Amino acid sequence: MTARFAPRAPGFMVAPHEAYRALRAQGPIFHEADTGIFYVLDHALAIEVLRAPERFSSAVDRAGMRAGGLPAEVQAIRAKGWPLAPTLSHNDGPSHDAFRALVAPLFMPRGLATIRPFIASRVAELAKRIAPCEQIEFVSAFAVPLPIAVIGEILGMRHLGDDTLKRWSDAFADELGFLTSDARAVEIARLTLACHQAMMALVDARRGSDGADAITLLANATIAGRPLEAGEILSLLTQLLVAGNETTTATLAFALLRLAKTPGLWARLSADRALLPRFIEEVLRLDCPIQGQFRRAVADTRLGGIAIPAGSLLHLRFASANRDERVFGPDDDTVRLDGKPAAPHLAFGMGLHFCVGAALSRFELTIALEALLDRFAGVSLAAEQGALPFRTHFHHRNLLALPLVFRA
Numbered sequence: 001m002t003a004r005f006a007p008r009a010p011g012f013m014v015a016p017h018e019a020y021r022a023l024r025a026q027g028p029i030f031h032e033a034d035t036g037i038f039y040v041l042d043h044a045l046a047i048e049v050l051r052a053p054e055r056f057s058s059a060v061d062r063a064g065m066r067a068g069g070l071p072a073e074v075q076a077i078r079a080k081g082w083p084l085a086p087t088l089s090h091n092d093g094p095s096h097d098a099f100r101a102l103v104a105p106l107f108m109p110r111g112l113a114t115i116r117p118f119i120a121s122r123v124a125e126l127a128k129r130i131a132p133c134e135q136i137e138f139v140s141a142f143a144v145p146l147p148i149a150v151i152g153e154i155l156g157m158r159h160l161g162d163d164t165l166k167r168w169s170d171a172f173a174d175e176l177g178f179l180t181s182d183a184r185a186v187e188i189a190r191l192t193l194a195c196h197q198a199m200m201a202l203v204d205a206r207r208g209s210d211g212a213d214a215i216t217l218l219a220n221a222t223i224a225g226r227p228l229e230a231g232e233i234l235s236l237l238t239q240l241l242v243a244g245n246e247t248t249t250a251t252l253a254f255a256l257l258r259l260a261k262t263p264g265l266w267a268r269l270s271a272d273r274a275l276l277p278r279f280i281e282e283v284l285r286l287d288c289p290i291q292g293q294f295r296r297a298v299a300d301t302r303l304g305g306i307a308i309p310a311g312s313l314l315h316l317r318f319a320s321a322n323r324d325e326r327v328f329g330p331d332d333d334t335v336r337l338d339g340k341p342a343a344p345h346l347a348f349g350m351g352l353h354f355c356v357g358a359a360l361s362r363f364e365l366t367i368a369l370e371a372l373l374d375r376f377a378g379v380s381l382a383a384e385q386g387a388l389p390f391r392t393h394f395h396h397r398n399l400l401a402l403p404l405v406f407r408a
């Protein structure tokens with residue numbers, strides 16, 4: 001059964017849930033013998049880990065997990081840039097909260113109210129370009145352009161071009177998945193350096209100036225009474241850039257796929273918009289764009305009765321926890337809109353590192369789906385579901401293309 005769990009294999013992301021289900025039937029934790037990674041598949045144990053950063057640290061060198069290490073050329077390109085400092089995702093220390101406090105207001109109600117008109121106008125523009133009854137490739141026509149424009153606007157980088165920002169973001173995302181070829185690893189290093197140089201030029205230009213964008217904010221911010229260092233600013237900006245678009249893009253595409261393949265769902269949501277937030281949470285639960293995240297055991301410990309030696313890597317598979325039968329009932333891939341959710345899903349994580357942009361992505365998804373429900377009477381899939389392409393990645397799940405036909 002475990003042979004089907006091949007998280008590094010091309011095609012694994014097409015139907016990972018079947019592999020998780022098979023693993024869960026064997027136990028809550030799967031130990032991968034050749035890498036030593038403990039995959040946590042169970043909802044309660046994933047929460048136990050997420051809530052105990054003092055036992056399970058996020059300070060993990062994900063990129064360093066690449067088989068064979070990094071080509072020398074990558075190191076040479078990196079040497080021309082700035083070493084990044086741990087700020088949010090990789091930082092469990094006391095400075096985590098201070099860094100988070102700097103950027104969190106961008107995603108709180110006031111920040112969201114500021115960006116709302118931009119989101120609404122971009123959504124209207126993209127929706128208008130969709131012709132009813134004609135086939136459209138939804139990922140490139142809508143799911144990618146909306147979130148990259150929104151995060152570009154929030155960062156204050158949109159003038160550099162959405163395509164450029166997306167290319168940089170894809171490079172960071174691929175690196176996090178550590179399944180790249182040597183040629184791509186070198187390309188990623190070049191794109192990263194170009195992105196960091198562009199960001200630092202904007203930071204330098206905006207020192208001492210006013211402005212609501214994240215670059216101006218960080219260029220003029222202080223932490224513990226001193227200005228931020230380049231490696232800290234770049235760490236924050238690159239995390240916001242990649243996390244701010246990739247996952248919302250994935251969720252938009254998964255939402256439309258579910259609407260296309262579930263009879264009656266479009267009509268039900270159209271008639272009862274109050275169900276939309278629940279639908280979005282169900283898409284996040286079932287399709288879970290970030291399938292999992294690493295943690296490292298700080299000391300010898302036990303989890304679910306299993307001994308975990310100090311230094312071991314754990315991979316919390318949020319996507320499996322979100323379908324844990326003991327919490328959510330049968331794993332039948334069904335969107336449940338009735339009754340109360342059985343438990344919080346883990347698509348945004350939990351605890352110290354809970355997604356700082358969760359409210360923004362929910363906001364963006366709501367505005368986008370409302371507009372599509374307003375404009376069209378339904379949607380169908382214009383391809384065999386089994387033929388849909390997914391990105392090869394260790395823990396991000398993204399549709400690369402989604403051919404759809406919207407009905408008038």
Ligand code: HEM
Nearest residue numbers: 088089243244247248251293347348349353355356357361
């Ligand atoms: C559907 C969309 C999204 C999903 C599924 C998602 C998922 C996640 C998850 C699972 C984590 C926790 C990782 C961990 O515990 O190691 C996280 C953290 C984070 N997310 Fe998101 N995210 C989304 C949207 C966004 C957006 C729109 C932004 C920013 C604009 C963002 C920025 C971040 C940052 C900076 C962190 C690190 C927070 C910390 O360590 O304190 N995310 N996200």
